[in-house]
Amino acid sequence: MSAFGALAVAEDAPASADAVVAEAAVSDTIAVAPGAHSGDAIAQADATAAAAGPVITSGLSVAQAPFTGGTQVTVAGTGLDQVAQVSVGGTAASIVAAADDHVTFAVPATVDTGLGDVPVTFSDAAGAPADVELPTASFTEPSAAAAATASTAGVLASVASPEAAAAEASAAPVTAAAASADALTLTYTSDPGIDAQVGYVLAYWSSYNSGQYPVITGYDCANFASQSLIARGWTMDGAWYYDAATGAMSPTWTSSTAMRDWLNSRPDLATPLEDSQRMQVKVGDIAQFDWDSSGDRDHTAVVTRVERTENGTKVWVGGHTKDADYWDVDQALATGGGSVHYFSLS
Incomplete structure (x- = not known):
């Protein structure tokens, strides 16, 4: 085995069938351009991943917040340390914490007549919006008791820690309708x-x-x-x-x-x-x-x-x-x- 993962075969010895198969498998696994090193390929892959930008893969950890603002909300995803701007209903929100797998922001205050659903968007420093790729889930009509419990949990949800909130948000089921939306939705409520x-x-x-x-x-x-x-x-x-x-x-x-x-x-x-x-x-x-x-x-x-x-x-x-x-x-x-x-x- 050479340093680049290719099998070295003596010039005067015919390659066995097993060797040819192994060499082909290795070549398929690590494709290195002529004159390039494997490290270059890995760096290129990392650069491609970074260029993809932030991706939201969960719903909001808190679905409803008072119009007075201040509620902290977390989403999970990848590349979220690239998020530089969060907007709630067109108003900028303060970013409390950001890491690769989650970002937490504080809901801004709005007027008391601005109750209801508003879009929440995320973007990077250049203003490019983050992708929202929520998993779809099959929907089964819940029982009345289960629906009441889910509603109460949505209202009372709080962020104990970024990690816990991100995990909770990621685990929450999301309907196909929500997955197709360009932005997540927060509901402003009265206090x-x-x-x-x-x-x-x-x-x-x-x-x-x-x-x-x-x-x-x-x-x-x-x-x-x-x-x-x-x-x-x-x-x-x-x-x-x-x-x-x-x-x-x-x-x-x-x-x-x-x-x-x-x-x-x-x-x-x-x-x-x-x-x-x-x-x-x-x-x-x-x-x-x-x-x-x-x-x-x-x-x-x-x-x-x-x-x-x-x-x-x-x-x-x-x-x-x-x-x-x-x-x-x-x-x-x-x-x-x-x-x-x-x-x-x-």
Whole structure:
């Protein structure tokens, strides 16, 4: 056997039939161009595989996510370390982790009116889309119990680790219809906590809930925003509270500036945003106005509507003192002056 896998036969000895067969088999197994080495062939094969680009071979590990964003989703495949861009419904998603066999991304937030199915696409640094090659599976009508279990599992799925999520996503059965799609599909859902918060604002912006909470004449805005956060599911603590038995309220409950300072100290609950970051604002967030540009916060409201257009993002707020359900932030600034700031809530 030579270094290149060919059988060496003495010039003056006829090759046996077995030797000829063996030589032919080896030649078929490793085809090396004249003047080339076997290492060159292997390198060429590797280059061809890399040029093929990323390929998605599984469904999304999480099929549904709240419109508020942040849910981490994983897909499995090959060459996924080449994925440089992920788009969800046309909005760029942050890539959390990427390896050859999986990629994990964070679902971006969308407007509360953007619920439903949206396409998820993956592409490399050059913008070339990743292939989606999902295995087809024969479909058998499941029992009612099995269907309910599958539905619940899809809603509650979470990513414990990239490896586990990739394995789960790869193992999930995929219908022929899904396999033929050019992109995977994610379903944006509403958030029960935010639904309850905004529902509270819309219910009591003009008809105050005085049977449950006191009304602070002239500056009830932070008090009302705090009430909405309780409706959202937040829990009072020693720094932010209203005591119904005594009527005591913390400054963080009633003062816009004190609320700002408290939220700034709670990155687990809120992330401060400037108006230049309005694209990140979502329904249920807190908006605060500084009418006189003094550095204090003079008014607090709850974001009740967001629209994203080609011309930018429009925001509307609801609240007390300036009693409103949908108050256009741009109109508020045009009439009141000053600036607006936001807290993106977790």
